[in-house]
Amino acid sequence: MGAGTGAGAGGIDELLRDRLLIMVNDRSANEVLPHVPARTGGLVVTGADAPVRCRAIRNAYPETVVVMDHESHTRRTATADAPFGLKTAYGWRDLDLAGLVEILDGQRANRASYAVTPTCFVPAEEAGGAPVLGAVIGQANRLHREDTVVLLPCSWRWLRRSSVPLLAERIRACRHPVALIMQADGDPLERGQAVEGLRRLCRSCPRLVLWRTDLAAFDAMAHGALGAAVGVSAVLRHGVQPRPENGGGGHKPYPVVLVRRLLRYHRVATLQDWFAHVDPWTCDCAVCKGAALTRFTDLDADVAAALQHSVCELYALHEELDATLAGDERLGWWRQQLADAWEHHRLLAARTGTEVPFPKVLQAWRRESPTALPGAAGEQRGQERSGPS
Numbered sequence: 475m476g477a478g479t480g481a482g483a484g485g486i487d488e489l490l491r492d493r494l495l496i497m498v499n500d501r502s503a504n505e506v507l508p509h510v511p512a513r514t515g516g517l518v519v520t521g522a523d524a525p526v527r528c529r530a531i532r533n534a535y536p537e538t539v540v541v542m543d544h545e546s547h548t549r550r551t552a553t554a555d556a557p558f559g560l561k562t563a564y565g566w567r568d569l570d571l572a573g574l575v576e577i578l579d580g581q582r583a584n585r586a587s588y589a590v591t592p593t594c595f596v597p598a599e600e601a602g603g604a605p606v607l608g609a610v611i612g613q614a615n616r617l618h619r620e621d622t623v624v625l626l627p628c629s630w631r632w633l634r635r636s637s638v639p640l641l642a643e644r645i646r647a648c649r650h651p652v653a654l655i656m657q658a659d660g661d662p663l664e665r666g667q668a669v670e671g672l673r674r675l676c677r678s679c680p681r682l683v684l685w686r687t688d689l690a691a692f693d694a695m696a697h698g699a700l701g702a703a704v705g706v707s708a709v710l711r712h713g714v715q716p717r718p719e720n721g722g723g724g725h726k727p728y729p730v731v732l733v734r735r736l737l738r739y740h741r742v743a744t745l746q747d748w749f750a751h752v753d754p755w756t757c758d759c760a761v762c763k764g765a766a767l768t769r770f771t772d773l774d775a776d777v778a779a780a781l782q783h784s785v786c787e788l789y790a791l792h793e794e795l796d797a798t799l800a801g802d803e804r805l806g807w808w809r810q811q812l813a814d815a816w817e818h819h820r821l822l823a824a825r826t827g828t829e830v831p832f833p834k835v836l837q838a839w840r841r842e843s844p845t846a847l848p849g850a851a852g853e854q855r856g857q858e859r860s861g862p863s
């Protein structure tokens with residue numbers, strides 16, 4: 475289907491494999507675009523004008539992967555009867571199979587490289603989420619097309635030991651690749667068992683993509699995830715509680731930057747505190763060109779430059795990951811990044827005389843990796859055979 479980079483001859487898995495997408499709202503897409511490498515990157519566009527923006531970018535840059543996320547999960551909780559839906563100009567619309575097909579075709583008509591299902595939020599298993607999860611995958615499996623990723627926006631509670639086997643089973647039963655969003659108030663991976671659960675899921679589900687995330691993209695890809703989409707703003711870095719008035723993936727008014735050495739996003743104000751009495755760290759990315767990371771103000775131009783810096787640094791890190799072989803080599807590379815980050819935290823604290831705590835999630839990532847769930851290896855071979863070609 476379609477010319478340029480789109481689901482087609484190579485199969486959708488090849489379009490996803492090892493690719494790092496940037497998730498951005500329609501207003502910021504053009505600011506990010508020049509810093510997205512066509513071969514290994516791409517955009518997930520959110521917001522009301524996502525279709526228009528997607529079409530415009532794909533027309534101008536046919537080799538760049540661009541898809542859209544309608545963010546239905548930020549507005550509605552899915553039910554077994556209505557797992558998919560969409561906010562329209564005329565109000566909320568539940569989607570039956572024909573309606574779902576219409577929306578997915580609409581994305582492709584707007585030149586999306588592949589379609590992404592408008593899935594509503596899937597609550598935790600103990601909140602009645604199991605039949606809802608079953609309905610999402612069941613209905614998606616009735617779609618006879620090879621150009622679609624099934625979005626699965628789940629409560630972080632699905633990552634706990636008691637729930638993750640069922641989640642993995644359902645993801646493996648899906649005919650399409652699955653893009654997982656983890657929802658929590660704050661960082662989902664700071665919740666108990668979440669890091670371990672996500673790692674087991676990545677090891678057990680060969681067609682899993684991590685969506686609307688942060689540097690967890692790298693931990694997931696090191697553990698076997700097919701690909702990932704990292705949000706440019708804090709609200710686009712994890713799932714949120716569904717509310718009808720949500721939307722847009724709004725801007726934070728203050729600048730936040732990815733500090734690559736620390737494997738962490740920080741507010742510029744935090745960096746200014748740390749470097750109050752010593753020379754600040756500089757950055758050699760294409761945007762900073764050797765300038766200090768503390769220079770960004772809350773002026774629009776600086777917030778945009780901070781965002782571009784973060785995208786450049788993400789792709790610099792991703793270039794290293796992409797150069798490794800999936801499996802032990804990639805995991806070894808990631809472990810070294812984490813060890814280096816720990817050392818940079820220690821050096822920074824010593825140099826600045828301030829307290830620089832080593833984040834909880836980075837600590838969890840330094841722990842031993844869990845094994846795949848039972849039965850995963852056999853399933854994995856089956857999935858590879860049945861994938862599109």
Ligand SMILES: [Zn+2]
Pocket residue numbers: 757758759760761762763783784786787
């Ligand atoms: Zn930079």
